[in-house]
Amino acid sequence: MKKITTYRHKKVLVLGLARSGVKAAELLHELGAFVTINDKKAFAENPAAQDLLEEGIKVITGSHPIELLDEGFELVVKNPGIPYENQMVQKALELNIPVITEVELAYQISEAQIVGITGTNGKTTTTTLINEMLNAGDKTAHLAGNIGFPAAGVAMEAKKDDVITMELSSFQLMGIQTFRPHIAVIVNIYEAHLDYHGSRQGYVAAKLRIFENQQADDYLVVNWNQPELRELITQAKSRIVPFSTKEVVEAGAYVLDGNLMFKDEIVGQQQDIILPGEHNLENVLAAICVAKLEGQSNETIMHVLSTFYGVEHRTQFIKTLNNRRFYNDSKATNIISTESALKGFKEPVVLLAGGLDRGTEFDELKPFFKNVRAVVLFGETKHKIARVATEAGVEHIKIVTDVEEAVPVAYEYSEPGDVILLSPACASWDQVPSFEVRGDLFIKAVQELV
Known part of the structure; x- marks a missing residue:
């Protein structure tokens, strides 16, 4: 890592711990900053804070005391999940204290080149595919960011000739200053996280920050299927590399007569891709763009595409x-x-769905139920989705208690050749703490079928 002196003897507040906060605090401490961490979780129940205290870092836990900002901090490093409406964040901004996220620190100290990936859906699959393609060739690549590996920790270890493949959320991108990935990827943009950003415009603006510091020798890989994105990137200084499943894009990746193409070169055959779905085909084309820009061979790329079954909990x-x-x-x-x-x-699908009710109706799903043989529903939204399924003419509709009960019921409704798919269309928080837990419960129930 670069031994920068930017933070030596400067007072820095790390607001919120979790994994990224811990790594930010450790990095800043190593760089010679006077670090204070402030985390809402009580000290007795906060092993991360206890460990940092033993390292000689000042620790304040149990609340976010606004008067803490009177201590003359020169920087706040904010956990991405803490909203900007938080009173500590608001006060810091009023005092003209810069507020950044940990990915900005990672960029500042990284010796390795960064490939940054953002988007509404498919970020993790695309990030993982890119990382696999680079590592399968002649590169050493490291997963980082929103995918579960704190960027600062990865940047501390990555070597000069390595690549950091960094998944970036809108929350993280709101807190950058100089962050500049050599290759930026925008997989797609839809509507999400409006409770955090306040509007779709705010959400999109955060996503677009991924390329705001790029220059003419950088690359921006972008989904050409979305006319909105074509308009939004017109101010980019970097070189545009498009990908599309719908048309020939001569400067990027596309599909032609069953061939996966990059520019005018056949990379491989579409039929050799293991991952199902057009949305995953978009992810594949985005990954091909990055792999080719990084000099990876067609054989390396196709080896990954013919063996990659997907990321956990994402059409896995x-x-x-x-x-x-x-x-x-x-x-x-x-x-x-x-x-x-x-x-x-x-193939015919037996769909398992339902979960947290955020006030949404599900009528948009109706056209996609044409191939659905049965739906097995649970959670707060079960009756809402049942209504849509009924109106769509789905033959079998069954209400159950939870995802574990849904699996054997779905199997009973299925026939040979069917796909049994957990795709809830809802968050899990009405019944379990995360989509990962929900997915693990599904997998366990599937493995118990005989």
Whole structure:
């Protein structure tokens, strides 16, 4: 890592811990800053704060005392999940104290090149595919960011010739200053996180920050299927590399007569891709763009595409049982994600869905139920989705208690050749703490089928 002196002897407040906050505090401490951490969780129940205290870092836990900002901090490093409406963040901004997120620190000290990936859906799959393609060739690549590996920690370890493949949320991108990925990827942009950003405009603006510091020798890989994105990137200084499943884009990646193309070169055959669905085809094309820009061979790229079964909880293939294929798409916490999953299968589908009620109706799903043999529903939204399924003419509709009960019921409704798909179209918080837990419960129930 670069031994920068920017923070030596400067007072820095790390607001909120979790994994990214811990790494930010450790990095700043190593760089010679006078670090104070402030986390809402009580000290006795906060092992991360206890460990940092032992390292000689000042720790304040149990609340966010606004008077703490009277101590003359020169920087606040904010946990991405803490909203800007938080009184500590608001006060810091009023005092003209810069507020950044940990990815900005990672960029400042990274010796490795950064590939940054953002978007509403498909970020994690695309990030993982890119990382696999780079590592399968002649690169050493490291996953980082919103994918679960704190960027600062990865940047501290990555070498000069390595690549950091960094998934970036809108929350993280709101807190950058100089962050400049050599290759930026925008997988897509839909509507999300309006409770955090206040409006779709605010959400989109945060996403677009991924390329605001790029220069003419950088690259911006962008989804050409979305006319909105074509308009939004007109101010980019970087070189545009498009990808599209719908048209030939001569400067990027596309599909032509069953061939996966990059510019005028055949990379491989579409039929060799393991991942199902058009949405995953977009992810694949985005990853091909980055891999080719990084000099990876077609053989390396196709090896990954022919062996990559998906990321956990994202249209993840689980097993085949009696000629029924099971897929875990628990990460589908919104309607668009479930639409994409349903579009990805030509076979009849038995759909498991339902979850937290955010006041949404599900009529947008109706056209995508044409190929659905049965729906098995649970959670707060079960009756809402049942109404839509009824109106769509779905033959079998069953209400159950939870995802564990749904699995054997779905199997009973299925026939040989069917896909049994968990794609809830809702968050999980009405019943379980995360989509990962929900997905794990689904997988466990599938494995128990005989």
